[in-house]
Amino acid sequence: MNRGFLLQLYRVWAVGTFGIFMLVLTPLIVLSFVFGEKWGGKLAYKFLNFWAIGWASIAAIRYEINGLENISPNQSYIFAANHNSFLDSPALVWAIPNDFRPLGKIEMSRVPVFGLMYRYVVIMIDRSNGRSRLASLVEMKRRLDGGTSILIFPEGTMNKTPEITNLQPFQDGAFRLAIETQTPIAPIVVENSGKLLHPLEGLRVRRGTIKMTFLPPINTAHLDKKDTAALKQQVFDLMKSHLDKKQDILSV
Incomplete structure (x- = not known):
């Protein structure tokens, strides 16, 4: 049988079953909040x-x-993960052992069906709106005070070319929050998700393995606001070094 046909059949199966899970579980997720x-x-x-x-x-x-x-x-952490694919979110939901909430873009709440569930399980932010940014910051601090960890993608958006640049420049938000709340920041390196569902290839999902590595958390108790840039660079360097080592091994 033609390999291309089998691949297309697999993609229909994968996308279709994802949709079924979404239709069945979204009402249960929403009703949980009663x-x-x-x-x-x-x-x-x-x-x-x-x-x-x-x-x-x-x-x-x-x-x-x-x-x-x-x-x-x-322990409460601010988890900082790289972001290469829509597959990152379900993978991290499974991987993170702590009670946590992710910071997510408000645009995703407009997706039919999925958006209904999304409004309940993430802390939404509209980066174009100053009030929304402030409200999300207040909400994240409240969650951390209550013992809930926060997941942030410090690149700010999905990396559209992970095969060329394994990390995009980081934004300040996660690191400023970690210092202001004196919360340890825990880097997570996600690998291979961009190969299984590339951000520029629509729903062309592939089978394979998504690897997630929890690097040692960084204590922020001794830091203040002026250390934000240094903390951001430290986390960036740790994650990039891990990714570069993996690429070097693969190229040998």
Whole structure:
């Protein structure tokens, strides 16, 4: 049988089953919040975990998680991850052992069906609106005070050319928040997701393995606002060094 036909059949299967999971689980995720923000959020993320691993298993996408020994499940962190694909979000939902909420763009809330669920499980930000940025900052601080970790993609947007530039320049937000709240910042390096679903290739998903590595967290208790740029560069260098080493190994 033609390999191209099999690949197209696989993509129809993968996208179709993702849609089925979304249609079935979105109402359950939304209804979870009748139990309140704390317990409803925990239940909603149980459903999201089931979605992440259930769909990945059906779509022949595997998750490889390294460095979990660096993370305490009872500690609040600001997780900082690189962002190469729409597959990053479900992979990180499965990988992160802590109760957390991601910071997400308000534009995603306009996607039919998915957007309904999205409004409940992320802290939304409209970067073009100063009030929205301030409100999201206040909300993230409140969540951290309550023991919930925050996931931020410090590149600010998805990397459209991960095969050329493995990291885009970081924005200040995650690092300023980490210093202001004296919260450890925990870098996460995500690999291979851009190859399985490239950001410029629509729904042309491929099977394979997404690798996620938790690097040792960085303590911010001794830092103040003037250290923001240095902290940002430190995290960038750590993540880039990890990615560069992997590329060097592959090129040997």
